[in-house]
Amino acid sequence: MTDVTTIPDVAVQLAGVTKRFPGVLANDSVDLDVRRGEIHALLGENGAGKSTLMSVLCGLYRPDEGTISLASDGRLKPVDIRSPRHAIELGIGMVHQHFKLVRSLSVTENVIIGMDGVPLRLDVDKLGAEIAEIGLRYHMPVEPGATIWQLSVGEQQRVEILKVLYRGADVLILDEPTAVLTPKESQDLGRTLRTMVAEGKSIIFISHKLDEVMSFADRVTVLRQGRNVATLDVSATSKGELAKLMVGRELSAPPARRAGELGTTLLELKGVSTLNDRGLPALREISLTLGGGEILGIAGVAGNGQRFLAEVVTGLRPTTGGAIEVRGKDRTGASPREMISAGVVHVPSDRLGMGLAGNLSLADNLAMRSYRRPPLAKGIFLDRRKMVVEANGLIERFNVMTPGPATPARSLSGGNQQKAILAREITAGHEAAGGAVIVAAYPTRGLDVGAIESVRARLAEERDRGSGVLLISEDLDELMAMADRIAVFHGGEVMGIVAPSETSIEELGLLMAGERRT
């Protein structure tokens, strides 16, 4: 115990950190220490306070109580982190859950914003070359001159990490870095992180994916309702134990596959094509059918047309060819409103962009599908009291963690935003006679295991009620477990439609890479 040499070398220590928001105790006296040269995973349910805790560490939020100490000259010294800039000076850098990039600026410009060492007159080419070189050192190739909005999500994330590295950070915080990455990109990231800890840096890594935690991390800390419930060596724990620590109970088995008969066809796409924003083909003659009581999985590497499929089916994007039928009626060219009344509901992938109006209250957001009709509508007026009552009902039923229906939607944690959207859309779907068409784009992205369980259960429930679910997902395990059939997209085309019982992850991988099923 007192043998000094075996005490691992702590780089950062948080002691008794408490952070409150109006009506929420986000962090409750959290202790945490992170060692030099380790990857420390931070686990916890949606809203457990992970992002908040890390925002305190990186100077964005001020803690209400508690101290943060940093190692210097072999001793831990308490520091008062006043601002993000101060945190950077102390060697702490964070890659946020929602990227903080200036979309209209180039990679180089984004990396050098706010840096002291940069000369007044910018030599963008020279700085860009330096940045590209650091990128290569850590297996993160980037193109320094590219503008952010042109980059894929994975590339944007590299820029975020480079921003932190270029400032010479020793402690890197990554908030759900893999939530938006493809499996291949996640593996590459793992390699990058290993290179960094081998140089003696420390990494704090937030994730909901237990597999990743088990394979990347050295130690793991679990937060529950703002408190640290355990810090464990990864080698001495299991996925099951972690899941149980996170949600405080055992997880139930995944929802059973459909038992009943397939209902009538709800949605049919006949040779549908469309263009992307730049006028290039995004979908090429897609033909699909979705029956009542069916989950049709849509697999594919991000950017192969899945998003456009969702937009076309929900009426958000015009088609350039083919026909869309809902319940046997031609709905080609229908507006989003017409699609809604035809019983098509949408759980979009972009929660705050498309799913929720961030500045409006949760009650307003939950009413967005139903405000036009009674009971919420009274003539041209809205019944506010009813709205709150309805909202409370949905919050309760879908287990949305929030101080109340008056909270602005943007202050909910990512996972709880997703639950709110699901609550609204699924309930709206109930009004469609003979089952709704539920277009669910990445519905479990960024959710904790408990929330994933409940989202999947809800979708299965809707299927059993006779709705058809178009489940767009990058998680092949999810598709294999839930879908009745899986359509694989590549380059805006369907490479093949397979049944999970007759295929393997390997075959799906080949189809996703563009090999057509023969």
Added chain:
Amino acid sequence: MDLVTSILSIAVFAGTSLVFATVGEIIAERAGILNLGLEGMMIMGAVTAFATAYATDNAYLGVLVAMIVGGLMALIHAIATISLRADQVVAGLALTIGGTGLASFLGQELGPGGGPLVGLIGPKFVEVPIPGMSSIPVIGEILFNKDQLVYAMYLIVPLVWWFLYKTRPGLHLRAVGENPQATDALGVNVFRLRYLYTVIGGMFAGLGGAHLSLAYTPGWTENLTGGRGWIAIALVIFATWNPARAVVGALLFGGVNAIQFRLQAEGTTISANLLNMTPYLLTVIVLVAVTYFEAFRKKVGAPAALGIPYNREERV
């Protein structure tokens, strides 16, 4: 001097105050602060510039005071919108209404012995032909036979452009208006920058006003700015927040102004009211046309965080 040369020459002269105001507003908006007080700051600049120049018999002092007054008014806007997070549209409108009223009050008071300024003749900037260059055919007359403030504009526009696109502080300015969260997280002081550039924007507006009362139409009359502050706000959009393009827009407005003056002077039968309207009408048409090309606007559009107050602990 042929007709085209003379029109272009007047266009440059008439457009100068607009260039200053537009560039100032571009700077503020790049930092994320929409300041609709432009008209108020310009007219306050105009009246204080003339009053000071008249009292001290020094036009340069007039320019200096106008810039200080513009800067102070912008500071009020900054306090209201950045620190107190007031609505930027409302605060800006208040500044214009207040500024216009105060200017016409001051116009009654700041003359000799507390009397009116109207009708007085004071020091002004006159043409200073640049030796050599002013005798270049056509170009010389259009560009190099002008007053000092026009020459100052020739220097300031490229300088602002260079600052914005080629320097580190310029990068911060562009970033702050696009994504203050990101910029703050990188250790740039969002509040300080927003204050700074809002005030600088106001100083430019004051300078624009000074050019009106000390050079373009020397002296003071009610409504001297004639809505130029509003035109400048429109030009910012036309210029897609790029100072170099602002010059083109300002010249267009100045040019149409020159043509309609010319027509009026020649004694056309078209109603003077209609002619007076054309520069404004044209600006509106150009704006609508530009806005129409939505796709084009998406790429070089308004700073993404324009008009949105920043609060570090608030989620976006």
